[in-house]
Amino acid sequence: MKYRILLILFLYIIKLNAQSDLLDELESETLQEEKDKFYYPAFKAMKIGNLQSTKIASKRDFYLYVSHRFGSLEDGFETFFGFDNANTKIELVYGFLENFQIGISRESVRKTYAGSLKFRLLKQNEKFPFNIVYYSTININSELKKERYPLLDFKDRLSFANQILISNRLNNYISLELAPTIIRQNLVYEPFQKHDQFALGAGGRIRLSKRMSFNIDYVYNFSRHEKSIYKNPLTIGIDIETGGHIFQLLFTNAQSTNEPGFISNAEGNWEDGDIFFGFNIVRVF
Template identity: 70%
Template sequence: MKKINYAICTLCLLVVTTIAQAQDDLLNELTQETKGEAFHYPAFKAMKIGNLQSTKVADKGDLYLYVSHRFGSLRDGINTFFGFDNANTKIQLVYGIWDGLQLGLSRESLRKTYAVSAKMRFLRQTNAFPINVVAYGTLNVNTDLTKERFPLLDERDRLSYATQLLISRRFTNAFSLELAPSFVRQNLVLESFQSHNQVALGVGGRLKLNKRLSVNLDYVYNFDRAEGSIYQDPFTIGIDIETGGHVFQLLFSNAQSTNEPGFISNAEGNWAKGDVFFGFNIVRVF
């Protein structure tokens, strides 16, 4: 009987020891997984802050339909129904090729401009890394230029380019900030004071007011803006309205073009004179 009791006690001890060891091993695995897990912190909900590109990149397989509309200048008053008669519309398709890479194709009515673009994400803000880093590039083709107006026009003169490095950080759940060093190349400039190559720095921010509403603004300083230029540095302010499957953006800007070479180089409006364009962006995801 004593031998049986001893055997039972020994067996119970082995079982308890095994269970304890298994619990320790499981706890160690969970601890390691928790340490290795990275939580992503997206800075922006839409692909654009206002006019400026954000660090958001389309997910693999997602197709975005982007409709951007800019009315004419509010300064024109009732003569153009506050810009209604001189609107600029852009339709763009963006597709996520794979995780971290998107390609885009668009057509803007202003100067009948076609554009292709690419955006690639290099780094994501996580609980272990402080910022998002994304590269963006676009090629624009101005089909409004004609041989009748420019007899010496070369096909290369229709082209303009822009490249940007987008660096953002979500500081809190409500506030995000972005810096965007930019380079623009215009093969054809229409004024002698303009530079073909222009370096600029964009800054943009987002302040979330509630679950579905945020205030956004962006500004781009052009370091190569000629003194006395008729063009201005673009400043845009607006709001994001999230409505389930899409984001609706309402904004005011002194630039009517929505393409980077257009609004960075040739923003024709002036906030101080009330020469401002009202517009909106609608984004739908499929």
């Protein structure tokens, strides 16, 4: 008797279930999948402005980065606000593995060749609030002439930057980043300057719309000598994304777009209006 009641009850429950919507039943089949949400990146491009962001090219995605930094706006009509003294950089970036990209580039400032690698250690998700990425670059100054510096070794041409990039997409509008940095310059441009330099970068973005954002980044160099003529780089710009392209228009006080260049040797000065207009154009293939 007991069993029979239980059986009837059981069948009744099944019957109740059967009456519910077919779609509801499907929803219960896919509960597990729902837990893994799609996590949006903190930044659209691989750079916030000058500072590297935590964005990495996805596997097999191929990017072309073209950057210009014009001369000082201060020069006025003499150079058409810096138009005549542009620094041009072309960089190719390739997503070698899922969380690993490599890049090669050449920029006009100090005729610099550079190689870089970037890999993601951790990605922001429900349980962990940060993207953590490691970035490393080696720069080769090919401008120095052996005739002028007879004692020059190849290693004197080299400079390095190593960064840990930590970012957080706070919400759909605001993303923030910190970037502890070590710079090594085998050749310093001021005799009193240290070869090994510690710096901390900070940056962020505010999304103005789905395809536009306001970006800012700054790097404080703790090892800068007090007599140095160089300043800490501040970059302010906007991102405009148009599908396959991202246009980054910006103002900065550094003419180099490479990390050792802008973190150690930013030649401009915001206070004097000695700043440069520039842009990065990013194209994905």
